[in-house]
Amino acid sequence: MSNNNMKIRKCLFPAAGYGTRFLPATKAIPKEMLPVLTKPLLQYGVEEAISAQVETMAIVTGRGKRAIEDHFDISYELEHQIKGTSKEHYLTEIREVITNCTFSYTRQIEMKGLGHAIACGETLIGNEPFAVILADDLCDNEDGDSVLSQMISLYEKYKCSIVAVEEIPIKDSNKYGVIAGETIEENVIRVTNMVEKPEPEDAPSNLAIIGRYILTPDIFEIIKDTKAGRGGEIQITDALLTQAKQGKVIAYKFKGKRFDCGSVDGFVEATNYFYNKQK
Ligand code: G1P
Numbered sequence: 001m002s003n004n005n006m007k008i009r010k011c012l013f014p015a016a017g018y019g020t021r022f023l024p025a026t027k028a029i030p031k032e033m034l035p036v037l038t039k040p041l042l043q044y045g046v047e048e049a050i051s052a053q054v055e056t057m058a059i060v061t062g063r064g065k066r067a068i069e070d071h072f073d074i075s076y077e078l079e080h081q082i083k084g085t086s087k088e089h090y091l092t093e094i095r096e097v098i099t100n101c102t103f104s105y106t107r108q109i110e111m112k113g114l115g116h117a118i119a120c121g122e123t124l125i126g127n128e129p130f131a132v133i134l135a136d137d138l139c140d141n142e143d144g145d146s147v148l149s150q151m152i153s154l155y156e157k158y159k160c161s162i163v164a165v166e167e168i169p170i171k172d173s174n175k176y177g178v179i180a181g182e183t184i185e186e187n188v189i190r191v192t193n194m195v196e197k198p199e200p201e202d203a204p205s206n207l208a209i210i211g212r213y214i215l216t217p218d219i220f221e222i223i224k225d226t227k228a229g230r231g232g233e234i235q236i237t238d239a240l241l242t243q244a245k246q247g248k249v250i251a252y253k254f255k256g257k258r259f260d261c262g263s264v265d266g267f268v269e270a271t272n273y274f275y276n277k278q279k
Contacts, residue, residue, distance in 0.1 A: 003128050004159045004216050008152050009056055011049040011131040012124070014117035015042060016062030016108040021263060030065045032135045034261075036270050037278070039093070041261055042068060045135040046097055052149040054131055055101045058124035060108050060117050072103045113233025118215070119223040127217045129155065132236075134211025138270050141256030142277075147212050150254055154188065155214050160248040161240060163191070164212035166258060173203035177237035179251045180204035181244075187253040191244040196230040196237040207251060209237065210258050219243065 019031025026034070032042035046057055061068055071094070082088050108120045118132060131148055139147040151162050165179055174197045181191040193204045213236070222239045229235040243249045259273065260266030 006128045008052075008054060008129055008131055008155060008214060010058055010125055010128070011046075011054045011056070011133055011148075012118060012121040013042065013045060013057060013059045013133055013135060014108075014114060014121070015065065015068060015135060016060055016111065016117055016120075018111070022267075028064070030061075030068055031262075032065075033067050033071065034267070036138060036261065036267070037274050038090075040071060041138060042135045043071070043094065043097065044138055045133040046072070046101065047093075048139060048146045048148050049131065049133060050097065050100060051146040052131070052152050054148070054152075057101055057103045058121050058130075059103060059105050060121050060124075061105055062108050062111070069103075069105060072098060072101075074098065113228070113231070113235055115223045115226055115234035115236040115239050118236055119220055119234070122220045125217065125220075129159075129214060129216050132211075132213040132215060136260070136262035137211030138259045138261045139210075139212065139254070139256055140259075140273070140277075141254075144255065147254045147256050147258070150256075151212060151214050151252055154250070154252055158188075158250055159216075160250060161216050161219065161243050162214040163194075163209045163240065163249065163251050164254045165189075165207040165209055165251045166253065167206050168208040170200045170203060170206050173198050173200050173206070173208070176208035176210075177235075177240075178203045178205060179207050179209060181251060184250070187255075189251040189253075190247065191240075191249040191251050194237050194241050194244055194249075196235045207253075209251075210254075212254070215240075216243070216248070 015032045019026035033040045180193040181189040226239045229238045259270035
């Protein structure tokens with residue numbers, strides 16, 4: 001039996017990908033550590049989880065990603081150098097993150113897709129519902145709750161898997177998981193179909209999944225039974241379709257902005273947005 005009534009306490013961050021689109025920057029630095037202004041992408045994701053009262057971070061890393069672990073740990077040398085100086089405030093945010101959360105890590109040994117990466121996190125999550133944040137989708141909601149907070153509130157009501165979606169130009173459908181379904185309340189859709197990266201002519205709608213999920217723990221068994229799909233990879237979209245066919249997935253049109261920091265254009269947009277916001 002799964003424990004769908006439990007509170008969401010843990011957030012999984014798949015962070016094993018190569019970041020090919022940002023080479024050569026990502027040759028020795030994980031893409032999740034690329035900064036928008038002065039903060040690494042992954043820290044934005046962690047802070048979004050904290051804003052939703054989720055304080056256990058489960059990170060699926062890969063080879064060459066040790067900088068992530070070092071980032072979410074104390075650097076005694078740095079603390080020693082900077083303590084009591086005018087520069088100390090630069091450490092305020094990361095100190096808070098480290099103090100308020102626990103981090104656990106596991107490695108994805110082979111790159112077999114997002115579904116496979118999530119399955120690697122089972123050992124850190126266990127038998128409880130959990131959140132997933134893809135750090136290269138950077139989200140911000142100036143007017144209220146973060147995207148993950150909004151989704152967790154919705155989980156309290158529906159107790160089933162949730163994907164965050166937004167409307168996209170149909171020509172871009174082959175970059176996303178795309179859903180179809182029936183509206184059950186404002187901004188909430190019961191999902192009946194989902195397809196990973198369909199060509200525009202095959203897209204079931206213009207509603208694309210962005211990198212925020214709430215998953216119930218039965219997803220782990222489902223992923224094990226899910227065959228490789230688009231790109232020869234094990235896709236979370238395909239595993240979720242199994243749940244959707246049982247009426248157990250909803251899509252949520254979130255409030256706020258999302259930047260695709262997996263692309264150079266989106267990264268520059270996010271940088272300009274956060275720069276203008278802090279001025
Ligand atoms: C992944 C998912 C896709 C989703 C996207 C959101 O794709 O497979 O369904 O729409 O994240 O960013 P990726 O961007 O890793 O290729």
